[in-house]
Amino acid sequence: MGPGLAGPWHSYLPTSSDLPAGDDGWGPAVSDEEATELEQANIQLQVEQRREQLKVSFTRAQAADMLGVSAQTVSEWVAQHRLVGLKDGREWRFPAWQFTPDDAEPVLPDLRRLVDAFPGGVVSLSRWMNRPNDNFDGRTPAQEMVRDSDHVFAIVETLAAA
Numbered sequence: 001m002g003p004g005l006a007g008p009w010h011s012y013l014p015t016s017s018d019l020p021a022g023d024d025g026w027g028p029a030v031s032d033e034e035a036t037e038l039e040q041a042n043i044q045l046q047v048e049q050r051r052e053q054l055k056v057s058f059t060r061a062q063a064a065d066m067l068g069v070s071a072q073t074v075s076e077w078v079a080q081h082r083l084v085g086l087k088d089g090r091e092w093r094f095p096a097w098q099f100t101p102d103d104a105e106p107v108l109p110d111l112r113r114l115v116d117a118f119p120g121g122v123v124s125l126s127r128w129m130n131r132p133n134d135n136f137d138g139r140t141p142a143q144e145m146v147r148d149s150d151h152v153f154a155i156v157e158t159l160a161a162a
Contacts, residue, residue: 046123053126054086057093066099067106081112086122095122097129097142108145110153117153119160 030038063083064071077083078092085092098108108114118125129142135155136144144152 049127050086050123053095053123054088054093056097056130057086057088057095058099060092060094063094063099068103077107081115083107084111084115084122084125086126095126095129097126097140100146108142108149110145110149113153114145114149114156117156117160119156 058066060071060074064074067074069077074083074094075092078085083094084098085094087093098111100106100108115122115125118128120128129145130140132138132140133144133155136151139147141152141155
C-alpha cells in the first residue's frame with residue numbers, strides 16, 4: 001500500500017505487477033502522428049466553442065446600453081474584472097450569461113471571484129455557466145449565482161480540485 005492510502009478499498013487498486021508487460025496503466029501509447037491529429041482536433045473544437053460564445057455575446061455598445069453606463073465604463077469594468085469579455089478581433093464581446101435584468105445589480109454578484117476561482121478560461125467558463133447542471137437542480141450556474149452564489153463556488157472548488 002502506497003503512502004497515504006488507507007482503508008479496505010486499497011486492495012482493489014491495481015499494482016504494477018497486475019498490468020501486462022509494457023502497460024503503464026494509462027492505456028495504449030499514442031503515436032506522434034495521432035497526437036498531432038488530436039491536438040489539431042482539440043484546437044478546432046476550441047475555436048468552434050469560442051465562435052458559439054461570441055454569437056450569444058453583446059458588443060461593448062450593447063453592454064453599455066443595458067448597464068446604463070458609457071462604453072468607456074464598460075472597458076474599465078473589464079479591466080477591473082467586473083465584467084467578463086471575449087476579444088473578437090479588435091472588439092470586445094460580453095457573454096450574455098453575466099447580465100441580469102435587475103437594475104440594482106445588473107451583473108451577476110461575485111463575478112471577479114468566479115473568474116479567479118474557475119479552473120478554465122473565459123470560453124470554458126461561459127460554456128459552463130450556460131449549461132443546466134444537476135448540482136443546481138437543472139438550473140444553469142448563472143441562474144444559481146443569483147439564488148446562491150456560495151453554492152456555485154462550492155461546485156467550482158470541486159472542479160478546480162479535479
